[in-house]
Amino acid sequence: MILISRFRSIPVTYRVPAIVALLMVVISAVISEHVLDRLSRTQEGFLNGLAETYLDGLSSAVIPSVLRGDVWEVFDALDRSKSSYAALSPIETVVTGSDGRILAATDPTRMATFSQLPDSYLSRYGPGVVTIDESALTGFAKRDLIYQGQPVGTIHATFDVSRLFAERREILFTLLVTNGLLAVLFSLGGFLIVRQMIAPMRVLENHMRSAAHGAAEPISPGEIPAGDSEVAGLFRGYNTLVHAERERANFAMQLAEEEKLSSLGRLASGMAHEINNPLGGLFNALDTLKTHGETPGVRDTSISLIERGLAGIRDVVEAALATYRPERSQRLLTAEDFDDVRLLLKPELRRRRQRLDWDMAWNGAGEIPIKGGPVRQAVLNLLLNASTVTPEGGVVSLKAGSRDDRLRIEIGDQGPGMSPDIAAILTHEDPGPAVRAGRGLGLWMVRRVVDDLGGSANITAKQNGGTAITLEIPFGGETAKANAA
């Protein structure tokens, strides 16, 4: 299993040629085995035929001489047969009489005439016509000489079969070299073909890698192969996907902008109301000053009124600036950020006659190592949502506190509860499907802030109705995330 998984990890460019080579090795092994087996049988048949012919010829030549015990004639026949049967390569032939003594041998110095035939000659034969001793590269055959049904002697022949083995070796070598070359050629061919085949896949792979890093670029028309309809279809499909993704992203950005403008509009109208409220008082104070400005008591009171009114207006304007000017979002989170949110929310709450339960468990430290701007944005969005879903005259709550190494913020409402689709935007690993549906863009912005800061969101239903959204944001989360990336 490990071997297979390792093999699968090899690139397909090398895997296919390796499989081709392996197949060639297996095929060549099978073919070689068959060829050699066939050759072996053919050689055996050929050798048997030759040996039979040799023994037949020799038998008819020597039987009369063996009958007479004519040593010379037997030897002469053996001597002449040497040149007649060169194809068989006889090494030694011995003719014995009926008493088992040697009448003549091709080499009388080795096998003396009239001596007893060694026992080893009698025991060396197998069941076939020719018995082969592979170690000595020799073949043995014998023929009993029968005359009128009576055995009169025996021919014992030894052949040199080294040529047969040499032929086998030569053929095996040829097979190995040929099949080896074919395997290499096929592997090389396979490598080149596969590389050519997967070249378009590499183009696609590179584009997808780029896309994974956020730069999804369509494949240029020049790179789409004209002849390969399958690959061309794939590339065009990919391009369609990239275009669709781009359109979706543009659409999402557009919607986000609209949402932003929408909430900005609500805030602006709130702010205008907030500014307008003291304006009446301020003009009254100005009229009072004009009319009774000489009266010290009245004048001081009026100036004090004007001052407080302008201070209120200044606070609202500053809160708006802090939230919507990006350069200010880089500073760290402080308690004032929450105060600004509260200030910005006030007009909306007032409009809907809602109450805000404000519970800040600040640890006393001036700053928390979390970017202030995004947190303000997220908290403001969530509170505005909470205000929207909470009935008029209801209660919206915010609980914020830092503990150990993280900031915990809980926003509560008295709404009817959040649908799972919408909740998924905040809590699901992939908020994509819900966002693509074009809903909950405010929540999506919150999700992006939470993800950027390395935090998490949790949604729970409150016991007495309504929903609580909890954000947990670690200190220095964005830095950690950047480092991890």
Added chain:
Amino acid sequence: MPTHIATDRRRILKGALGGVGLLALPRTSWAEVEPFQFGLTPVFLSNDLELLNHLRGYLTKKIGSPVELVTRRTYQEITALLVSGQIHSAWICGYPYVQYKADLDLVATPVWQGQPLYQSYLIAAAGRVVDDWHGLNGDVHAFSDPDSNSGFLVTRTLLAKNKLLPEAFFSRSFFTYGHRNVVRAVASGLAQSGSVDGYVYEVMRETDPDLIKQAKIVRKSEWLGFPPVASPKSLAGDPRVEALRQALVSMRDDSEGKKVLDLLRLDGFLATDPSLFDTIAAEVEIVRQFG
């Protein structure tokens, strides 16, 4: 018609007996002539077809009638054919000549190295250390032919003179029916020693030097009468026998005859006295007396 059939049958018979040389001649001219049958023993290099062709050609020319060369495997077969008058003449060995002296006429005797004599050799393998013929005791011995003087009788006489029998002195013996075969048997190791015609052995130094290199002479016999050409006494009046004698004796004067002599490495033929073979007759007597 019957006459034609009889003639055809005779022709076929003649043709069959006539051999290759006869068939080569124009049939019509020799059809009615009985061929002169000349027997050859393996005393010389009988396997030399070139020699046979030249000899037949020469004799045919000189005798004036077709000549059929009759060869057999053994001396005995040729001797039997000759003595029984079935062939007109034959080159036989001195031993059968002596045995059938009463029935045979001497036609001519070959001259080798200036005289009508030759020797018998006892030979052994070249590498063998042996001082004299006694060292051959216990050998497997190759004889040429039981009717050969040099290839059997001389050795048997030598042993008889020493009160020995071949079967007692040699462990085993066999006949090769050819002097050249004796040399082959000894050279190959089939036999440890052999009895061979000295003339054949010496000629083989030229024709088969490789074979001779593998053998060595252990003993040379005394000089003996060279195997002669003889004819049956019954044909004493046949002019063709006389023509044969003349052809043999004058062989060195004819170009084709010279070719035959050169191939045989002989100087010529002589009309010799039967007493030339008295030494062989003496050997036969020694063997006969010893049993």
